[in-house]
Amino acid sequence: MYSKELTKGTLQPIILKLISESDKMYGYEITQCVKELTLGKIDISEGALYPILHRLEADGILTTEKVFIGKRVRKYYSITESGKKVAIDVSSELNDFIQTLSLIFKPKAVAK
Template sequence: MYSKELLKGTLGVIILKLLEENSKMYGYEICQKVKETSGGKILIKDGSLYPTLHKLLKDGIVTTEEVKIGKRVRKYYALTPKGKKEKNAVMEELSDFIETLQKIVFTNNKTSPAL
């Protein structure tokens, strides 16, 4: 399992990508999909998921739809048109960040010896 510090900066991107791929999802479903897809390496807790979803909702990036299932009401989240644009922007930024991190952390950056 990865540290929450590593997850913190990428949770929004993960949620946006899942919503794009699945049209709409509810909170528990998002958690389970991340757990399954990551082979159990990423576990999202309610205390991280719902504040992120609420921020995305407040920012107009996602919308909600409440569906009654038996006696319960399930809240589904979906991307708005603004959210689709935002998803593309954050995916590009994340890709560039990972590439930069690769250069800094995982390559052998030996400099020429001092003369």
């Protein structure tokens, strides 16, 4: 599993990417999807997830819908139209950042 320091800056882009590719998702579903897609290497805690979801909702990037499942209420998050553009921009920026990091971290060619 990667350290929290390493993954911290990527959580919002990860969350936006997953929700933008789905009709709607709830918190636990997001954490399990990330864990599954990354083969357990990225584990998003509730303490990290929900502040991001609440901020994105407050910023108008996500909307919520409460669904009653028996006696429990499940809060689903969906991306807004303006949020779709934000998700694309954030994904593009992150991909560019990854390419830039590869300039520093790629193995150096061995001179012969």
